[in-house]
Amino acid sequence: MSCQGWKGKIITFARYISTRxxxxxxxxxxxxxxxxxxxxxxxxxxxxxxxxxxxxxxxxxxxxxxRQMLVERLNVLKQAFDSLAILHTVAIKTNPHPAVLSCIVEQGLGLEAASFEEVLLAVSAGAPFNKIVYNSPVKTRKELEYCAHHLPGICINANSIDELERIPSAESLKVGLRINPLVQPSTDMLYNVSREDSKFGVPIFLEEDILKAVFSGRISTIHIHVGSRIETPEILLEALQKTVRLCDKINTELKRAEKPFMLTGINFGGGLSALRNIEASNDLMTQYGKGVREIMINADFRYSLTNEFGQWVHLxxxxxxxxxxxxxxxxxxxxxxxxxxxxxxxxxxxxxxxxxxxxxxxxxxxxxxxxxxxxxxxxxxxxxxxxxxxxxxxxxxxxxxxxxxxxxxxxxxxxxxxxxxxxxxxxxxxxxxxxxxxxxxxxxxxxxxxxxx
Ligand SMILES: Cc1ncc(COP(=O)(O)O)c(C=O)c1O
Structure with a gap:
């Protein structure tokens, strides 16, 4: 028998012993x-x-x-960020089953909608309007009008400065602008939305344009989401750090110009991956929470946070x-x-x-x-x-x-x-x-x- 054959037999036997x-x-x-x-x-x-x-x-x-395991996941999430002013929302697209969405809402969390249909799912699940984040890259004028008239308090994140101009000027809406912090997540190309050619967000190097948009007085939140299935927090923290630096800089300019408004919120998206093992996944989120806390403590201004995890919550x-x-x-x-x-x-x-x-x-x-x-x-x-x-x-x-x-x-x-x-x-x-x-x-x-x- 060849050496390869013996090796195979030994491995099979070892597996048998270890799995009995x-x-x-x-x-x-x-x-x-x-x-x-x-x-x-x-x-x-x-x-x-x-x-x-x-x-x-x-x-x-x-x-x-x-749903029992879901509640356990959500409790870990809450604990990981416990001393921060934070709204946890869960990405509907990751699991849009109505009973699952209702359970998330009953636990006090909000929902992130990637389409108008998902906004309606969030409403049916009983989410308070101020706990719904609407992020679709393609929102019609009619859908935006509907939100302005019927869903006071909803947060709408514009995907670009061009889209910002389509959002009705209504006191009832909370408006955010998605930026692309341009980091390099080590994830599959399909899930990396932080590349320079990404269809999502305003690239962070267009700082002047972002500043000008914020000076219009309509934006209170900056939104980022750099990708999915990211297995270590470092890149996500780097993206948040870059965003906080930009927000601090913009707020300093607003203050200097004596504007009556400021950037008050940062939505740092989702992206952290669930690992194979639940305990390891929990530790990963706890570690991420610590990193986020450290960044926010060192920020020049105070920001309320929002996140929108999907895969980590549901897998x-x-x-x-x-x-x-x-x-x-x-x-x-x-x-x-x-x-x-x-x-x-x-x-x-x-x-x-x-x-x-x-x-x-x-x-x-x-x-x-x-x-x-x-x-x-x-x-x-x-x-x-x-x-x-x-x-x-x-x-x-x-x-x-x-x-x-x-x-x-x-x-x-x-x-x-x-x-x-x-x-x-x-x-x-x-x-x-x-x-x-x-x-x-x-x-x-x-x-x-x-x-x-
Ligand atoms: C804007 C936005 N937020 C949150 C998520 C959820 O991401 P994840 O499942 O990686 O946490 C996605 C997923 O594509 C997304 O596009």
Whole structure:
């Protein structure tokens, strides 16, 4: 046997020893065993859903979103920034489920809307108007008029100086200007919005233009958001530091000119990534909070803060489950056909930088263990790229088994794709007044197809 062959055997044996008594997790970026707490919860949640009696045969795939875990995340967020004057808002786009939005509002937080439709979702969720931040890069004049007349207190951030001129002059509106602080986040190009050619914000080097805009007297807040999935706080803090310096400079000029207004707020956006492990994610936010506090203490003027995290808040709280519809073998491997694919996981499948993790259960919820060989997990859509994973070392699967995918609460449902017109699955959550019980928070639905159950 070749040296490579022996090495492989030793690694497999070591994995077997180290995983015997632990939950096994399979990832589409290779095998891994994680101490991820949301992962270890997936099986218990599955068993509870089955016991609840709420599943129908038509629920070929379904989502559990833990509002209990959401509340835990929000408490960590509040504690991380506790001595600051701050409005926490959560980016609606990351998970726009109405029950999730209502839960965020009930916890006293606000909502960040990236479209007029999201403004309406925030209003329906009960958000006070002064806790709604409206950030879309494309707002119509009619939508802006609506806000001025019907949503007093809402904060509208202009994406550019050109857009500022479209916002009605109304006392009822709080107006911000998005600037681009031009930092270099080490994140995927898709999520880096701080490049010089970014469509978002006024580049910070256009200081004269920004100053002139603020001198018009309409702007009270400066807004930044430099990118997403940023795994260390340094770049985010650098962006905030540059912004504070600019605001201090502008306020000094306003004071010198004896203007009756000042910049009073800084919205420092979202962007901090959730890490694989919940505890590590919490520590990261706490560390970020400390950095923000230090910058604000050293500012020349006092500013109230706003933030708008998305992925950090939601990632770990979501669990997806799909039935294995059937398995076929092809050459040396098996292909298991599932009911979730690029429709629910567009980011992971169309630009596969993100590992999905899998667990496999029998229909009764027992772990399917062992490694039977290479398996492809195929999604249900009719295009060749629709795989959740290829060549995964997985246990033997058969029709009716369950594939669980933990940590999928962010940028999944909110990006639901209409490709092949498949049906949005049922969502479950804990009951807010009795978390030991599960409830259906939305049944499967299809906007254009009438579903007979
Ligand atoms: C303006 C703005 N704020 C906040 C967010 C949330 O970002 P994240 O999920 O990275 O925290 C986004 C995401 O794209 C955004 O565009």
């Amino acid at each position: 008594n632990k939950i096994r997790c399979f990832t589409n970026k290779g095998y891994s065993l994680m101490g991820d707490t949301s992962h270890s919860r997936a099986q218990g949640i599955y068993q509870r859903i089955v016991r609840s009696g709420l599943l129908h045969d038509s629920d070929t795939a379904y989502i559990f979103y833990s 770990h709280n979501g669990f997806a489950y799909s039935r294995v519809e059937y398995v076929r073998s092809l050459k040396e491997k098996n292909i298991a056909f599932l009911h979730l694919g690029a429709d629910f996981f567009p980011r992971e499948i169309y630009s596969p930088h993100n590992a999905l993790n899998f667990e496999f259960y029998t229909p009764n919820g027992e772990t399917r263990s062992g490694v039977q060989g290479k398996t492809d997990l195929a999604g249900p859509l009719c295009f060749n790229g629709d795989y959740l994973s290829k060549d995964l070392e997985a246990p033997a699967l058969s029709e009716g088994d369950i594939v669980a995918i933990p940590s999928v609460g962010a940028n999944t449902f909110g990006l639901w794709s209409r490709h092949c017109s498949r049906t949005i699955p049922t969502f479950f959550s804990e009951k807010m007044d009795n978390p030991s019980e599960i409830e259906n928070i939305s049944s499967r639905f299809n906007p254009f197809v009438n579903l007979a159950d």
